[in-house]
Amino acid sequence: MARIESKVRDLVGSDSDMRAAVETVLERADDGEVEWADVRDELTSGQWGRLIEKGILVDGDEGFRLADVTATRAGLEDDDSSSGSSSVASSSSSSSTDTGDSSWSKYDKGAAVVTVGLFLGYSVAQVRNVIGGVMDVFLGPLAELLPFYAVVMVLALATGLYSTLLQANLMDMEKMSVYQERMKDIQKRQKKAREEGNDAELEKIQEEQMEAMGDQMGMFKEQFRPMVWIMFLTIPVFLWMYWAIGVGGANAQPHVTLEPLVLPMVGQVEWTTGVIGPMQAWIVWYFLCSMGFTQIIRKGLNIDMTPSAS
Incomplete structure (x- = not known):
């Protein structure tokens, strides 16, 4: 070769x-x-x-x-x-x-393109209605069996599970550790050279720093690769919740039965009520469930998403 x-x-x-x-x-x-x-x-x-x-x-x-x-x-x-x-x-x-x-395949790139298209659903009602209707074929029966707050909990559990597994399997932690170790090594040698007043060594390290700029792009791509697939799977779920609750316009109507939601430290609120600034109650409830379930899943599966030195 x-x-x-x-x-x-x-x-x-x-x-x-x-x-x-x-x-x-x-x-x-x-x-x-x-x-x-x-x-x-x-x-x-x-x-x-x-x-x-x-x-x-x-x-x-x-x-x-x-x-x-x-x-x-x-x-x-x-x-x-x-x-x-x-x-x-x-x-x-x-x-x-x-x-x-990095390690991006043609499938990763294809998922990234589709994900960008899915973002249109947040602002274009026609796209949101189409995706919401398709997703309702799979999620509608669940909404009929459970109260909607429990449906959101199930979705938060599912998204937390596959998000954790995708990050663990698609992000190369060993490579990320190498990137970080190299940058730490450069900074350590640069500090020592400055203390010793070694201009020749400093110049050599600066050239190496310029060369290491590619590491930053590599780290970014390694981190963003699982995020593409997570968004690819999660955005349709979010658009279904938009559609089901009736978010997205004055004429939007809910497609599921909605009981008032009770949130910690807030009390009883409607699903579309602003709770934290413009964030509506249903989004706050989803993120509370998602964060809690994700931590439990990571602990239960013993998955550490922090790169560590070899």
Whole structure:
């Protein structure tokens, strides 16, 4: 794979310390697979992050794996120190491309497009009525069996469950941890260089900071990917509640039987009464239920959504 070979050559040409880092990874990779714990005694988190950022290391079965072992070795053997100056200029562009691609698939992108279209339902009554009518085929029987406050609780439980599972399965926490560790490592070295008055080291770290800007885009995409699917599934539910309660205009009529709602510290209110500023009672009730159920689900399933260092 010529591209990997070129990336390795550029990387070790622009930073002599990276040669030893790549050699260590090659040495400790088991059938091409390697984890941060295997090399953390020899590599800084910044070096580990750059290998992932460049695409030299990619997601593996258990940790990370070398994208192409042979090409990686060839990149070390064919390293030409004279190409070092040009590689610095090219590293920024390749960094943003590799990191920016993240793990989004064509299905993720398709869901994002559909989600943007679903947002029209909040402002266009015709779209809201169509989606509300379709969703009522599935949710209408539930509204006939339970009082509407309990229906909202069931929906909050369901959305909290799939939101937690989507975040846990679509967000790469190991990659997020690498991003964060790299930024912390850069800040730590930058602070030390300033205290020592090491201008040469500061300049080198500033170049690395510019290169790490691609990490920010990578982190954003990793965080936003599950949100696309969560909104894709949740917006139709919200539009059904809009439709069922009769929100969205003076002539809007409820499509379900509504009893007054009793909220903590507020008392008995109508479903469309403003409770917290413009937020109506039904939205406040949904979010109270959703937040409570989500915390219970995360504790029950032992799911931690906070990236942690390896």
